[in-house]
Amino acid sequence: MKRLKDKTAIVTGSTSGIGEATARLFAEEGAKVIIAGRRREKGEQIAVEIRKDGGEAIFIQADMTQEEDIQKLVNSSIEAFGKIDILVNNAGRIIEKPFIELTREDWDQFVALDAFSYFRMMQLVLPHMERQGSGNIVNVTSLAAISVMPTHALYSFVKAGITHMSKVVAAEYADKGIRVNCLLPGVVYTEMIADNPNTPHMEKIIPMGRMSTSEEQAKSILFLASEDSSYMTGTSMVADGGIRGI
Secondary structure, three states: OOOOOOOEEEEEOOOOHHHHHHHHHHHHOOOEEEEEEOOHHHHHHHHHHHHHOOOEEEEEEOOOOOHHHHHHHHHHHHHHHOOOOEEEEOOOOOOOOOHHHOOHHHHHHHHHHHHHHHHHHHHHHHHHHHHHOOEEEEEEOOHHHOOOOOOOHHHHHHHHHHHHHHHHHHHHHHHHOEEEEEEEEOOEOOOOOOOOOOHHHHHHOOOOOOOEOHHHHHHHHHHHHOHHHOOOOOOEEEEOOOHHHO
């Protein structure tokens, strides 16, 4: 049984990592998927591969820090499929720097991608969902939203803010058939941390003894995006291999 049959889903930051894995899994589960990101060649390739496997997907190039691109993404998705049932806000990057060394430029660049894009995408998608009387938003934040991680002050601030904002939006729209939840991944092996010299140390502190794969996180997102979690909204679900418990 395809859990997302007849659903249309936007997945931001889906040209690599968790976003790519989510887009592919959603397509396998029957969703019409809009892949969104800056890397046109990679995005088009993923869309072609999904279609070859019998799924339905298009790529829309978008810089998620730019208002015009965000509006184009939403408008083009509606033009292509007529509706938006699911939004997965996933675009982001990591910033790791001692607190005292953080600059205004760091603030502006990081907040634009990891906060404004989530905020604005929800603002633009929610009216469409409200008109159709249903919708589902999954915001991918981080374990850093609820845990203390030295050298991640700005990263933690933004992830915590999005996580709490999601709870507020969930409460505002709960009676309109719209659910809003967050996934808080722990350490995930992606392009962003493949060359990080701290990788061996990070693996040692994970009770399960290994990092998560993007595919594992995608399965958690699928749970939140599907009717399997139909009575969940305003929830922060953690997938961290047990780190939070130590």
